[in-house]
Amino acid sequence: MLFVVALLHHTHPLVPYYDSTEWDWLRGSLSTIDRNYGILDTIYYQATNTHVAHHLFTSIPHYHAMEATRAxxxxxxxxxxxxxxxxxxxxxxxxxxxxxxxxxxSKGIYWYNNKP
Structure with missing residues:
Protein backbone atom coordinates (compact mmCIF):
# COMPACT_ATOMS: atom_id res chain seq x y z
CA MET A 1 0.00 0.00 0.00
CA LEU A 2 2.90 2.35 0.71
CA PHE A 3 4.07 1.96 -2.89
CA VAL A 4 0.57 2.77 -4.22
CA VAL A 5 0.27 5.87 -2.03
CA ALA A 6 3.76 7.10 -3.02
CA LEU A 7 3.05 6.46 -6.70
CA LEU A 8 -0.25 8.32 -6.60
CA HIS A 9 1.18 11.34 -4.78
CA HIS A 10 3.79 11.88 -7.47
CA THR A 11 2.12 10.58 -10.63
CA HIS A 12 -0.60 12.65 -12.29
CA PRO A 13 -0.88 14.48 -15.63
CA LEU A 14 -1.02 17.80 -13.72
CA VAL A 15 2.24 17.18 -11.84
CA PRO A 16 5.27 18.58 -13.69
CA TYR A 17 8.82 17.30 -13.49
CA TYR A 18 11.87 19.54 -13.85
CA ASP A 19 15.43 19.03 -15.00
CA SER A 20 18.35 20.61 -13.16
CA THR A 21 18.05 23.90 -15.07
CA GLU A 22 14.48 24.54 -13.86
CA TRP A 23 14.25 22.67 -10.55
CA ASP A 24 14.33 24.52 -7.25
CA TRP A 25 13.12 23.59 -3.77
CA LEU A 26 9.66 25.16 -4.13
CA ARG A 27 8.96 23.68 -7.55
CA GLY A 28 10.12 20.28 -6.32
CA SER A 29 7.97 20.55 -3.21
CA LEU A 30 4.89 21.41 -5.25
CA SER A 31 5.43 18.51 -7.66
CA THR A 32 2.89 16.39 -5.83
CA ILE A 33 -0.87 16.05 -5.53
CA ASP A 34 -3.30 15.40 -2.70
CA ARG A 35 -5.68 12.51 -3.33
CA ASN A 36 -8.93 11.03 -2.06
CA TYR A 37 -8.27 7.68 -0.39
CA GLY A 38 -11.74 7.27 1.08
CA ILE A 39 -11.76 5.15 4.23
CA LEU A 40 -7.99 4.80 4.03
CA ASP A 41 -7.69 8.50 4.93
CA THR A 42 -9.15 7.62 8.32
CA ILE A 43 -6.81 4.67 8.76
CA TYR A 44 -3.74 6.71 7.81
CA TYR A 45 -4.74 9.77 9.88
CA GLN A 46 -5.30 11.98 6.83
CA ALA A 47 -1.62 11.60 5.85
CA THR A 48 -2.72 10.47 2.41
CA ASN A 49 -4.61 13.63 1.48
CA THR A 50 -2.20 16.16 2.99
CA HIS A 51 0.88 15.34 0.95
CA VAL A 52 1.35 18.84 -0.47
CA ALA A 53 1.62 20.24 3.07
CA HIS A 54 4.00 17.41 3.96
CA HIS A 55 6.29 18.40 1.07
CA LEU A 56 6.30 22.05 2.14
CA PHE A 57 6.59 21.42 5.88
CA THR A 58 8.40 18.12 6.25
CA SER A 59 8.54 18.15 10.04
CA ILE A 60 4.87 18.98 10.64
CA PRO A 61 3.14 16.41 12.87
CA HIS A 62 0.41 14.45 11.08
CA TYR A 63 -2.20 15.74 13.53
CA HIS A 64 -1.64 19.28 12.19
CA ALA A 65 -1.50 18.32 8.52
CA MET A 66 -5.19 18.95 7.77
CA GLU A 67 -5.01 22.35 9.44
CA ALA A 68 -1.90 23.21 7.42
CA THR A 69 -3.54 21.99 4.20
CA ARG A 70 -6.58 24.21 4.80
CA ALA A 71 -4.27 27.16 5.47
CA SER A 106 9.63 25.60 -22.45
CA LYS A 107 12.83 23.64 -21.92
CA GLY A 108 13.45 21.91 -18.62
CA ILE A 109 9.82 21.13 -17.74
CA TYR A 110 8.39 17.66 -18.36
CA TRP A 111 4.79 16.42 -18.35
CA TYR A 112 3.33 12.94 -18.46
CA ASN A 113 2.32 11.68 -21.87
CA ASN A 114 0.01 8.76 -22.51
CA LYS A 115 1.24 7.79 -25.95
CA PRO A 116 2.13 4.09 -26.21
Missing part, protein backbone atom coordinates in the same frame (compact mmCIF):
# COMPACT_ATOMS: atom_id res chain seq x y z
CA UNK A 72 -2.06 26.73 2.38
CA UNK A 73 -4.82 26.10 -0.18
CA UNK A 74 -5.82 29.76 -0.57
CA UNK A 75 -2.18 30.86 -0.55
CA UNK A 76 -1.11 28.37 -3.22
CA UNK A 77 -4.20 28.92 -5.36
CA UNK A 78 -3.69 27.25 -8.75
CA UNK A 79 -0.43 25.69 -7.52
CA UNK A 80 -2.29 23.50 -5.03
CA UNK A 81 -3.21 20.21 -6.70
CA UNK A 82 -5.97 17.86 -5.57
CA UNK A 83 -7.64 14.94 -7.29
CA UNK A 84 -10.89 13.81 -5.68
CA UNK A 85 -11.08 10.60 -7.71
CA UNK A 86 -11.16 7.55 -5.42
CA UNK A 87 -7.74 5.92 -5.17
CA UNK A 88 -8.34 2.70 -7.08
CA UNK A 89 -9.62 4.65 -10.09
CA UNK A 90 -6.70 7.07 -9.73
CA UNK A 91 -4.29 4.15 -9.69
CA UNK A 92 -5.74 2.80 -12.92
CA UNK A 93 -5.57 6.25 -14.55
CA UNK A 94 -1.96 6.77 -13.42
CA UNK A 95 -0.87 3.43 -14.84
CA UNK A 96 -2.79 3.96 -18.06
CA UNK A 97 -2.21 7.70 -18.69
CA UNK A 98 1.18 8.42 -17.15
CA UNK A 99 3.37 6.29 -19.40
CA UNK A 100 6.38 8.61 -19.67
CA UNK A 101 7.34 12.27 -19.35
CA UNK A 102 7.92 14.46 -22.36
CA UNK A 103 9.67 17.83 -22.42
CA UNK A 104 7.43 20.88 -22.65
CA UNK A 105 8.01 23.61 -25.24
Missing amino acids: IKPILGEYYRYDGTIFYKSLWSAIKECVYVEEDE
Whole structure:
Protein backbone atom coordinates (compact mmCIF):
# COMPACT_ATOMS: atom_id res chain seq x y z
CA MET A 1 0.00 0.00 0.00
CA LEU A 2 2.90 2.35 0.71
CA PHE A 3 4.07 1.96 -2.89
CA VAL A 4 0.57 2.77 -4.22
CA VAL A 5 0.27 5.87 -2.03
CA ALA A 6 3.76 7.10 -3.02
CA LEU A 7 3.05 6.46 -6.70
CA LEU A 8 -0.25 8.32 -6.60
CA HIS A 9 1.18 11.34 -4.78
CA HIS A 10 3.79 11.88 -7.47
CA THR A 11 2.12 10.58 -10.63
CA HIS A 12 -0.60 12.65 -12.29
CA PRO A 13 -0.88 14.48 -15.63
CA LEU A 14 -1.02 17.80 -13.72
CA VAL A 15 2.24 17.18 -11.84
CA PRO A 16 5.27 18.58 -13.69
CA TYR A 17 8.82 17.30 -13.49
CA TYR A 18 11.87 19.54 -13.85
CA ASP A 19 15.43 19.03 -15.00
CA SER A 20 18.35 20.61 -13.16
CA THR A 21 18.05 23.90 -15.07
CA GLU A 22 14.48 24.54 -13.86
CA TRP A 23 14.25 22.67 -10.55
CA ASP A 24 14.33 24.52 -7.25
CA TRP A 25 13.12 23.59 -3.77
CA LEU A 26 9.66 25.16 -4.13
CA ARG A 27 8.96 23.68 -7.55
CA GLY A 28 10.12 20.28 -6.32
CA SER A 29 7.97 20.55 -3.21
CA LEU A 30 4.89 21.41 -5.25
CA SER A 31 5.43 18.51 -7.66
CA THR A 32 2.89 16.39 -5.83
CA ILE A 33 -0.87 16.05 -5.53
CA ASP A 34 -3.30 15.40 -2.70
CA ARG A 35 -5.68 12.51 -3.33
CA ASN A 36 -8.93 11.03 -2.06
CA TYR A 37 -8.27 7.68 -0.39
CA GLY A 38 -11.74 7.27 1.08
CA ILE A 39 -11.76 5.15 4.23
CA LEU A 40 -7.99 4.80 4.03
CA ASP A 41 -7.69 8.50 4.93
CA THR A 42 -9.15 7.62 8.32
CA ILE A 43 -6.81 4.67 8.76
CA TYR A 44 -3.74 6.71 7.81
CA TYR A 45 -4.74 9.77 9.88
CA GLN A 46 -5.30 11.98 6.83
CA ALA A 47 -1.62 11.60 5.85
CA THR A 48 -2.72 10.47 2.41
CA ASN A 49 -4.61 13.63 1.48
CA THR A 50 -2.20 16.16 2.99
CA HIS A 51 0.88 15.34 0.95
CA VAL A 52 1.35 18.84 -0.47
CA ALA A 53 1.62 20.24 3.07
CA HIS A 54 4.00 17.41 3.96
CA HIS A 55 6.29 18.40 1.07
CA LEU A 56 6.30 22.05 2.14
CA PHE A 57 6.59 21.42 5.88
CA THR A 58 8.40 18.12 6.25
CA SER A 59 8.54 18.15 10.04
CA ILE A 60 4.87 18.98 10.64
CA PRO A 61 3.14 16.41 12.87
CA HIS A 62 0.41 14.45 11.08
CA TYR A 63 -2.20 15.74 13.53
CA HIS A 64 -1.64 19.28 12.19
CA ALA A 65 -1.50 18.32 8.52
CA MET A 66 -5.19 18.95 7.77
CA GLU A 67 -5.01 22.35 9.44
CA ALA A 68 -1.90 23.21 7.42
CA THR A 69 -3.54 21.99 4.20
CA ARG A 70 -6.58 24.21 4.80
CA ALA A 71 -4.27 27.16 5.47
CA ILE A 72 -2.06 26.73 2.38
CA LYS A 73 -4.82 26.10 -0.18
CA PRO A 74 -5.82 29.76 -0.57
CA ILE A 75 -2.18 30.86 -0.55
CA LEU A 76 -1.11 28.37 -3.22
CA GLY A 77 -4.20 28.92 -5.36
CA GLU A 78 -3.69 27.25 -8.75
CA TYR A 79 -0.43 25.69 -7.52
CA TYR A 80 -2.29 23.50 -5.03
CA ARG A 81 -3.21 20.21 -6.70
CA TYR A 82 -5.97 17.86 -5.57
CA ASP A 83 -7.64 14.94 -7.29
CA GLY A 84 -10.89 13.81 -5.68
CA THR A 85 -11.08 10.60 -7.71
CA ILE A 86 -11.16 7.55 -5.42
CA PHE A 87 -7.74 5.92 -5.17
CA TYR A 88 -8.34 2.70 -7.08
CA LYS A 89 -9.62 4.65 -10.09
CA SER A 90 -6.70 7.07 -9.73
CA LEU A 91 -4.29 4.15 -9.69
CA TRP A 92 -5.74 2.80 -12.92
CA SER A 93 -5.57 6.25 -14.55
CA ALA A 94 -1.96 6.77 -13.42
CA ILE A 95 -0.87 3.43 -14.84
CA LYS A 96 -2.79 3.96 -18.06
CA GLU A 97 -2.21 7.70 -18.69
CA CYS A 98 1.18 8.42 -17.15
CA VAL A 99 3.37 6.29 -19.40
CA TYR A 100 6.38 8.61 -19.67
CA VAL A 101 7.34 12.27 -19.35
CA GLU A 102 7.92 14.46 -22.36
CA GLU A 103 9.67 17.83 -22.42
CA ASP A 104 7.43 20.88 -22.65
CA GLU A 105 8.01 23.61 -25.24
CA SER A 106 9.63 25.60 -22.45
CA LYS A 107 12.83 23.64 -21.92
CA GLY A 108 13.45 21.91 -18.62
CA ILE A 109 9.82 21.13 -17.74
CA TYR A 110 8.39 17.66 -18.36
CA TRP A 111 4.79 16.42 -18.35
CA TYR A 112 3.33 12.94 -18.46
CA ASN A 113 2.32 11.68 -21.87
CA ASN A 114 0.01 8.76 -22.51
CA LYS A 115 1.24 7.79 -25.95
CA PRO A 116 2.13 4.09 -26.21
